[in-house]
Amino acid sequence: MRIKPLLLILACSFPGAVTPVHAVESGLLKEIQSRAAAMEARTIAWRRDIHQHPELSNQEHRTAALVAEHLQKLGLDVRTGVGGTGVVGVLKGSKPGKVLALRADMDALPVRETVDLPFASRAKGRHMGKEVDVMHACGHDGHTAILMATAEVLAGMRDQLPGTVKFIFQPAEEGASEAPKHEGEHIGARAMVDAGVLENPKVDAVFGLHLMPGFHVGTVAYRPGAILASGDTFEMTVTGKQTHGGFPWNGVDPIVTASQIVLGMQTIVSRQLDLSKEPAVVSIGMIQGGNRENIIPEKVELRGTVRAFDNAMRADIQKRMRTTAQAIAQASGAKAELRFQDPGYAATINDERLTARMLPTLAQATQGRAVLASKLSASEDFSEYQSKVPGMFFFLGATDPKKDTASAAPNHSPSFAIDEAALTVGVRTMAALTLDYLNGD
Numbered sequence: 032m033r034i035k036p037l038l039l040i041l042a043c044s045f046p047g048a049v050t051p052v053h054a055v056e057s058g059l060l061k062e063i064q065s066r067a068a069a070m071e072a073r074t075i076a077w078r079r080d081i082h083q084h085p086e087l088s089n090q091e092h093r094t095a096a097l098v099a100e101h102l103q104k105l106g107l108d109v110r111t112g113v114g115g116t117g118v119v120g121v122l123k124g125s126k127p128g129k130v131l132a133l134r135a136d137m138d139a140l141p142v143r144e145t146v147d148l149p150f151a152s153r154a155k156g157r158h159m160g161k162e163v164d165v166m167h168a169c170g171h172d173g174h175t176a177i178l179m180a181t182a183e184v185l186a187g188m189r190d191q192l193p194g195t196v197k198f199i200f201q202p203a204e205e206g207a208s209e210a211p212k213h214e215g216e217h218i219g220a221r222a223m224v225d226a227g228v229l230e231n232p233k234v235d236a237v238f239g240l241h242l243m244p245g246f247h248v249g250t251v252a253y254r255p256g257a258i259l260a261s262g263d264t265f266e267m268t269v270t271g272k273q274t275h276g277g278f279p280w281n282g283v284d285p286i287v288t289a290s291q292i293v294l295g296m297q298t299i300v301s302r303q304l305d306l307s308k309e310p311a312v313v314s315i316g317m318i319q320g321g322n323r324e325n326i327i328p329e330k331v332e333l334r335g336t337v338r339a340f341d342n343a344m345r346a347d348i349q350k351r352m353r354t355t356a357q358a359i360a361q362a363s364g365a366k367a368e369l370r371f372q373d374p375g376y377a378a379t380i381n382d383e384r385l386t387a388r389m390l391p392t393l394a395q396a397t398q399g400r401a402v403l404a405s406k407l408s409a410s411e412d413f414s415e416y417q418s419k420v421p422g423m424f425f426f427l428g429a430t431d432p433k434k435d436t437a438s439a440a441p442n443h444s445p446s447f448a449i450d451e452a453a454l455t456v457g458v459r460t461m462a463a464l465t466l467d468y469l470n471g472d
């Protein structure tokens with residue numbers, strides 16, 4: 032994931048944030064800060080340990096065991112093996128109240144680390160049947176450590192906690208590392224929702240964060256409404272009739288048909304969608320067909336991705352893609368079969384009221400360094416929780432303030448690195464959000 036153009040404004044100029052609804056009273060915020068600061072060395076140690084032992088999607092056994100042991104020590108009610116290798120811990124406050132879920136993702140990526148760190152990863156894992164190098168190149172090691180520390184901070188403040196906190200440690204956010212066991216198999220957030228993670232007790236709201244090198248440490252970036260795009264992968268087969276390249280009239284040319292389809296697809300966003308509402312992207316990243324200059328092949332295979340910031344537009348694009356592909360193929364006497372990998376990720380859409388309500392807390396927890404993020408056309412399965420309950424997902428600045436964010440290695444890069452000072456900012460922000468949310472109406 033990468034953030035480039037940033038529209039930054041001061042948090043308090045966000046029009047929805049007229050008055051702080053329930054800002055953390057200063058005494059509580061101080062206590063959160065000192066507890067988070069006292070845990071900094073341990074939070075960093077957890078992050079380094081997880082970083083050095085990264086695990087691919089649904090293989091997060093070591094990480095899950097580390098998390099579960101910690102949550103059990105804190106006296107939480109802990110469930111393991113949720114939706115795969117997921118772990119859920121429930122912390123009951125001293126008084127009754129709402130139920131808030133906090134989510135971290137635990138999986139790493141098939142990337143070979145190039146960062147020169149004493150705890151750099153040398154780990155291997157299995158990805159789609161092959162042995163690969165594995166690295167926490169998206170910062171999920173940090174997310175896991177932040178949530179472990181947040182659980183400890185909040186467990187220590189149980190007496191001041193009205194309501195319940197559910198800590199969700201989720202596997203497989205980055206998608207599958209092996210072929211699905213059956214068609215439409217659910218993994219990651221969707222598998223955890225299927226396993227009832229938002230029930231018993233029923234969750235009222237959910238918060239999540241992501242480390243982002245596009246922002247300096249100390250900053251958090253929020254956005255009401257869509258913050259991350261939907262992500263859908265598609266495959267298409269265009270079938271014609273094979274013939275000699277010198278006599279194209281004796282066959283049906285799938286290469287020319289596929290070329291027309293590629294161009295036709297590019298008119299969906301540019302000519303057919305209301306772009307004043309939300310942007311969208313249709314990209315074809317792979318096109319393969321033929322094996323010789325003078326043979327018109329039977330088939331062409333294409334693969335691509337679709338991104339949208341509005342879930343109705345997402346569905347509309349898919350419908351228009353089918354119509355476009357089929358109509359162009361029909362006109363050429365060919366056939367086009369379009370398949371979307373199921374399930375894709377919906378857009379991550381922050382609940383506007385919840386975001387407005389929590390904004391003063393984001394500002395207070397960061398001494399006024401909450402900034403408005405632009406939309407980012409990466410995607411996240413945090414959207415799966417938001418499709419069930421109001422949620423807020425925000426970015427946590429990860430780059431050393433002395434460095435330029437524009438030259439920081441992006442998420443998923445082999446040189447992705449974070450400034451670990453970000454971890455404590457994440458802990459105190461998550462803890463402050465929790466106390467404020469539960470102390471609110």
Ligand SMILES: [Zn+2]
Binds near residue numbers: 443
């Ligand atoms: Zn990622």
Ligand SMILES: [Zn+2]
Binds near residue numbers: 169170171204241
């Ligand atoms: Zn990520």
